Amino acid sequence: MTPDSMAIGRAFVHTTDVDDAQQALSKCYLPMRLRPASRRPTIDTRLDTIELGRATVGTIRFGADMRIRTESATNFHVDIPVSGRCVSKTSAADEVVTQPGTAQVFMPGVEADLRWTADTRQFCVMLDRVAVESHLAALLSRDLSRPLVFATIMDLRSSGGITWTRVLMLIDHEMRRATGLLGHALTRRTLEGLLIEGLLTGQHHNYSEELDRPRGEASSSPIRRAID
Numbered sequence: 001m002t003p004d005s006m007a008i009g010r011a012f013v014h015t016t017d018v019d020d021a022q023q024a025l026s027k028c029y030l031p032m033r034l035r036p037a038s039r040r041p042t043i044d045t046r047l048d049t050i051e052l053g054r055a056t057v058g059t060i061r062f063g064a065d066m067r068i069r070t071e072s073a074t075n076f077h078v079d080i081p082v083s084g085r086c087v088s089k090t091s092a093a094d095e096v097v098t099q100p101g102t103a104q105v106f107m108p109g110v111e112a113d114l115r116w117t118a119d120t121r122q123f124c125v126m127l128d129r130v131a132v133e134s135h136l137a138a139l140l141s142r143d144l145s146r147p148l149v150f151a152t153i154m155d156l157r158s159s160g161g162i163t164w165t166r167v168l169m170l171i172d173h174e175m176r177r178a179t180g181l182l183g184h185a186l187t188r189r190t191l192e193g194l195l196i197e198g199l200l201t202g203q204h205h206n207y208s209e210e211l212d213r214p215r216g217e218a219s220s221s222p223i224r225r226a227i228d
Helices: 018-028 129-140 159-175 185-202 208-227
Strands: 010-015 032-036 045-052 055-061 066-070 076-083 086-090 093-098 102-106 112-116 121-127 153-155
Touching (some): 010 018, 018 045, 018 055, 045 159, 055 159, 055 185, 076 086, 086 102, 093 102, 121 129, 121 185, 129 185, 129 208, 153 159
Antiparallel strands (some): 010 045, 032 066, 045 055, 066 112, 076 102, 076 121, 086 112, 102 153
16 A cells, blocks of 8 residues: 655555555545455555545545445535446435436435445545534524435536536646645635535535525625636
């Protein structure tokens, strides 16, 4: 296994060992177990992540058919397939199939059972629950009266999905530069805010109607301006 990157908030792991991959993913995201579909798999795990304050963004691939079983999440997670196909089942929802063009949002408090095909590569985003709910409360100018619940499927071809994907593409581009925007703490905090607000304004949830009434368009325009 290659050593973790020494850059602040960065982790890069390349390993052919299942236990090493499981340990790295559990450290970056949440406790999980990996089970290759084959008894003698040839895996080629590549994990590249960065912490943006209270958000973690990374790309993951295994190079082999893989089953992933997570413990109960404490934060919001979004899986965005770049290639391949993922079938997932959580303790709170029916089975879901995602592939390029669709993403899945996972709620805090649920376990997940996922199956990735060998050609699957995904963006995996983790957003701190308290940070997301606090941001929503600020947009609404009031405390939340019930837990925030997002729709499970995100259509990446929708206006909100396209905007959110552009933020991820920017982060992915800057992660590949030795000296880039992500080296600055202020930029990392700005991108964290764009991810959180982009999800709140672009993905349907149980507060969407209330959020859209007073300031739906106003809240999304700064994100589009920042990306432009």
